[in-house]
Structure formats: structure tokens, C-alpha cells
Amino acid sequence: MKSATFKIWRSGEEEGGRFEEYAAEVEEGMVVLDAVRQIQSKQVNDLALRWNCKAGKCGSCSAEINGMPKLMCMTRLSDLPLDKPVTVEPIKAFPLIKDLVADVSSNYRAKKSIKKFKPRAPDEADGTWRMVQSDVDRVQEFRKCIECFLCQDVCHVLRDHRLHEKFVGPRSLVYAASLDMHPLDVEDRLEDLKESHGVGYCNITKCCTKVCPENITITDNAIIPLKERVVDRHYDPLAKLFRLFRRRPSSETQAQSENHD
């Protein structure tokens, strides 16, 4: 049986931890999570990691594999160069708890700060609604989110600038979009998006979209429309006129102008 080397981040006293090397036996079809669990069960029982479904549906096993933010359960070893050690590190935009486990609780607090779903009055006397499939399809993309927080991990506002308290991040904006574009929802979240949720901090580098394991077009389909709604409400008429001539202002300018709004 083939063997491969894994360099896994272990917490420790000095400088918060270091990489340790482990050998794992490799068989066909294995994913990184299989190798890490094999190392855990045979060599280091106390290696901390999160996982649940093993099928890319629960979003628990997020990590940085060879420097790339990924789900461990959906990363096949056959797609990695095994002649070199495979590095496995925790996601970095959040405080570390231990080994591969990060404290992602800020995401739960951010979600709670978003006003909940508020439906319009029922369409029918029996208390039910009627919707067309195309309206349902439009928001399905956002509702596919498995809350793995990989998008939060690569967002430079969070990862580099650590502005967790000022900017809710891409996952929460996808959530806000899923409510705002829900066919039945009538809640107004624009003030919050502009003020406490800091939608203006996003300057559309689209890193979040690139790493989404569910292939949600986070920036283009969720964040930009939310920004546009904020802009529509808060821009003065002159700017509105200006926008009419330049149908789509450059994303950079738009983001900055919101920042300074």
C-alpha cells in the first residue's frame, strides 16, 4: 500500500503550535479527511478536528490544504501531489481553538444580527401562499450554503484586517440575500446592511466566490445586488442620473464611495 506524508498543524505552547509530520496509508479514492482521521485513530487520538457528513453537505471540515481553503471531505488525494508532504492547517480568519479547529462562533452571532424572515400575508384564505418555480429557483443558489465559512476565511476584510465586528462577511451577506430575494419576504434590511453589517467594506475581489464548495456566485449574485439596493436608496438624485449614463459603475468606485458615504 502506498504511503503519503501529511504536515498537520498541532497546537502547542511555543508560538501557538507547529507542523508535525505523519505518514498515512493511501488507497484509491481517499480524501484528505480519510487520511487525517486515519492518523487520528492510529497515531494521535487527541488530534482535534471537526467533521460530520463526509459528503460535502454539512460544512464542518473546512481547512487549508496545501494553502488552499477546502473541505477536507471533498478533496481527493489523487488531485494532490503526493510526492511532497500535504499540509493541513486550520482556517485562519478565526481564532484557533486547537489543532485544526477554529472558533467560528462570530459567524453565528453575525447571523443572529440579521433580521429574520418576515412573510407577506398569506395569499389564500387557508393561510398558504402561491409561488412560481422560477421565483423559488432564483434564491435556491443562496440557500445551498452549507455554512463551511470558507468564504469568510478568504475575505481579506476578515482575514487580514480582522474587521469581524464591522463587517458580517460573505456568508452573512449570502444569508441576507437569501432572505431579501425570498419571494415572500417583506422585511427591510437595507439600513442594517449599510450601517451595522458593513456591506460597503466588500470591494469585490471575488475571492469568496472562488473558494465556495457549493459554487455560489457570492459576489455577483448576492453581494453586488445588495450593494446596489443600498446605493439606490442612499445616493442623491444626481448620482442616480450619473448611474443612468454609466449603467454599471466600476465596482471599485462603488464600494469606495459607499465606504465614504
Added chain:
Amino acid sequence: MAADYPKHEHDVLVIGAGGAGLRAAIEASGEGASVGLVCKSMLGKAHTVMAEGGIAAALGNVDDRDNWKVHFSDTMRGGQYINNWRMAELHAKEAPERVRELESWGALFDRTKGGRILQRNFGGHRYPRLAHVGDRTGLEMIRTLQDHGIHQGIDVHMEFTVVCLLKDGDRVSGALAYDRERGRFRVFHANAVVLATGGIGRAYRITSNSWEYTGDGHALAYRAGAELIDMEFIQFHPTGMVWPPSVRGILVTEGVRGEGGVLLNKEGKRFMFDDIPDNYKSQTADSPEEGWRYTQGDRNARRPPELLTRDHVARCILREVREGRGSPHGGVFLDIAWISEKLANGAEHIQKKLPSMYHQFMQLAKIDITKEPMEVGPTTHYVMGGIRVNADSQMSNVPGLFACGECAAGINGANRLGGNSLSDLLVLGKRAGEYAAKFAKEHGGTSIDMSQVEEAEQAALKPFSETPIEGEESNNPYDIQFALQETMQSLVGIVRQGAEMEQALEKIAQLKKRAQRVAVTGHREFNPGWHTALDLANLFTVAEAVTRSALLREESRGAQFRKDFTSKDPEWGKANIATSQGPDGQMKVERIPIPEMPAELNAIIEEMG
């Protein structure tokens, strides 16, 4: 030391935050109770998220011949009539309301042309009944409950594991738990406790369940004096992935068959037509052509044999494999790609209806299901057995201790129909929360007995003081867990026989002994080795309960198939098996009669045929 335990006070403590736990917590807090919700993983990661097919509810949106009576009789037939009929009745009656309520909380289901909730076909359901959204219904459901629940003032304690229930006399008074992050113990003091901990899949090697499903609620209740019933009935879902080896057991939704997918052996034969049980003959298609029409919504067509109940389909697959007609990796073929012969936009249709299956096979097996067949085989999926509760209130025989969802039993009898689990979570989860809140309000406070807390803590910390042993008698917690899984997989699996199960009992006893010296390395903070060691006791309890119950039931019925008793015994059709802890600490299994069904329910079953 006692005073040092951080303590949480709640009217109602809910243990488990999948669909059932969340729904119970929402209801209890809606009733004005202060609610604590404890979960082993983070919120929104529980097994409900994996449910794919849909929520069974007789809304009658697609076929107006459907109503609660048909749903009730389908559930009873699927369960081979040993279900708790009152639970099946409540479930069938209340499911539509619970689904509509979910929609009012923001769940978005696929629609009919007229804009109502769309429903799909599923095994054992006579009419299209499953409200769904593509093949990710569970995600939609848990997210809706989670997002609704966080605004209800529920105290959520994520990544906490309960090690024992606390009692004040006969009554339950709370629970002792540790937090994963720091490894510290906390006391939860509550007037009522709702168990919603899910299944026992980790007792088997091939399973669709995650690390969490170690029968915690079953074992906690058992040790607190509650009865378990129907533990012999374990659902092996017929279609789990079989290749590559590392993904063996991961679920392939029944929705694939609902959308027209067919099961083939290596000769390319649709073997499901070979063996159709008598009680389903009149409802099953005569030809592939009729089966196809059924999946496409022809009201006059009968369902294809691929949509027979899960127990039967699993056994047919096993038969093909054992008789040498299986696929290269020990399964059979499940082909949905063939529908391109029937539909112009077949590939597109598959991707739209089964997006996560497409994704799963593409990424994990490099197989394009719109072009090639999948390889599938049975996987341990769900336990019908669980805590015995009152159908209306969901309370166990321990006052103040409630249970709902997979860890409770009764509604499914000998076999659960696909789609009935999500509706069960909603209907009976709601009831558990409602009655737990009521119980907490009506009954005075309890007190915490600190000696119970200290004893449990000492036992939980013991593995840290043991020295690791290597080799055959290894006391590594993972090695012991693997050995137990292997035992259950090979000796108490889909096809059972007395001698093998006797052997299993011996092995379980040996492993239990070995586990007394289980050793843990490292410290208490986020230490999965320790958590695995603590879960072992629960796994032993459920493994033993499954085996002893399966031995006692000397017949084949639903999910229980005995090679030494291959037919159904009408006498056993009148009884359940209850498991409880005897005064001497030994496990007691006994036959208990099923109360007679009221005439009006009996009439419904007669009428539906």
C-alpha cells in the same frame, strides 16, 4: 468541589439539535418555557442536513386522492403493523400543518404549476407525497428551523456532550455535560428533558451516519430507567455508495429511484421485478413501461418495484451480490442516465432534480451520473427502535423525560418509509416540546443530587489515568470502536441468525471488558480520543439491545431478516420487544403486547387494502 460546577437553569433542556430537537425547542420556548439546547456539534450540522428526498405529508397537492388516511395506512403497511398506531395516526394527520408552518418560517419548496408545494414519489407511499427542494430538503429544513430558532430566545450550547441524566427520585432533574472546547463539566438543571439525539449508526462499520450517532439518547434514557422498544429493527438503506472504499456507506437518495432510476445487476437485468412481496403486488407495476409512467406522474400507473420498501430492496440487492450478479465493487448498478432515452433534456433534468447527487458522484467517485450508472449497496441508515414514549405527549416512563425523532420509537414499527422521518421530526418534535413545557410548568422544581454528578465525572475522567496498551488487546478507543463495528456488521447485519448473534453477545461482553481500561492521551481540551472513549459505553448499550431483541424475535419482519426463521409469525405481529435495565444492572428484554387498534383505524387499513 461541588460548588465549582458551572450550572445552567432551564425549564426545559433539549438534548440534540437536529430537526426534532430544534422543533421541540422552538415549541417549548413558544409555550413560554426557558429552554436550553445542547448539541454535540455546531448548530446546523446534525444529520437532518443529510436528508435528501423530502418530507412526507398528505397535502394532496399533486394527487388529490391523497389524505391522512392513505398516509396512515401506508405507514402501517411499511411498518408491518407493529407500529404505535396512535403515533402513526397523529403523524399522518398533523404532518401537512407542520409543513405549511415550515413554509411560513421561510422554507422554500419546489412548486407545482399552480404554485403550491410540489410533492414527489417515494418508496412505499401510494401517491406523490414528499414536499422537497431538489435533493437537499434536509438542509432547507434544518436551516429554516435553525434560523427561526435563534430568534426565539433559546440558549444554545454548541459542542456540548451529555454524559448522564440526573434524577431526583423517579423524576429527571437535568443532565451533566462537558464542553468539547475546554473539556469542563457543566450541570444543566431542568424540570423537563427532551432527548433528540438521533441514531446509532456508528455501531456498524458501513453507515451513512457521522461520528455523533453513537446511541447517546438511547443509552442515557436506558440508564435513567426508561424502556427502549423495537431495537431489533435497523434500517439498512438500500443505496449507499460502495466505491471508492473511503466513501462506502454515504447515502444515495431514494429520490434517484423516484425520478426514474432503475436497479440493474451485472447482466443488465432489472432484478427488482423478480421478487415482489404479496402485500404489495396489487400496487406494483407489471412492466418497466408502467413503472416509468408512474415516475412521470401518470395517475393510472403503479409504482416500479425499485420503490418498494427499503428493507425489501436492501435484501434484493444483497441477494444479487451474494449470488454473484453484483457490480465490480460488491454492489449493484443504479442507473438514472438511461432516462435520456425517454426525455430530450435528460442530462439537464437529472442535474436539476438531483443536484447534490450529481455533485457527490462527480467529486467523490469521478462518475457523471447523467452518463454512467452508479454502484450502490446497503448502508446502516436509521434505527426504528428507541425510547418508548407516549404517543400524544412523547414522554417516556421516566417522569419529565421526553424523547422525539430517531431516538424515540413507535411510529415506524418494523420499517420506516422514506420521507416519514422528516415529518416525524416536525410532528412529534413539536409535541415533545409542547408537553415538556407543560410538564415543566405543572410540576414543581427538582433538586440536583451532587453525588450523581461527582460519580459521573469520576467515571468520565478515568480513561486519562489508564496506560495505553498496544497489540491485540489495545485499549485505544478507536480500536475498540472499530472492533465493535466489525462485530455488529458481520454478526447482526441485514441477514441474521441465532448462533451468530449469540457469538456477537460474547464479543460485545469481551469488548466491554476491554473498554474498562480504555486509555486516552493528551489533555481535556477538544480531545476526540476522549470523546470516542466516552461514547463507547453508549454504543455497547445499543449494540447489546439490538442483538438481544433480534435474538428474541424469532421471525422475519420488516427490517429484521432471520435466516433461521425466514417467515413472518402472526403471533409476533401482535408484540413489540421492550429493553430495560433490570435491578441487577443486567439487560432485560421482554415481549409486550401491542394494544388493540380502535375500530375506526382498523377500518381505514381494511379500506386502503
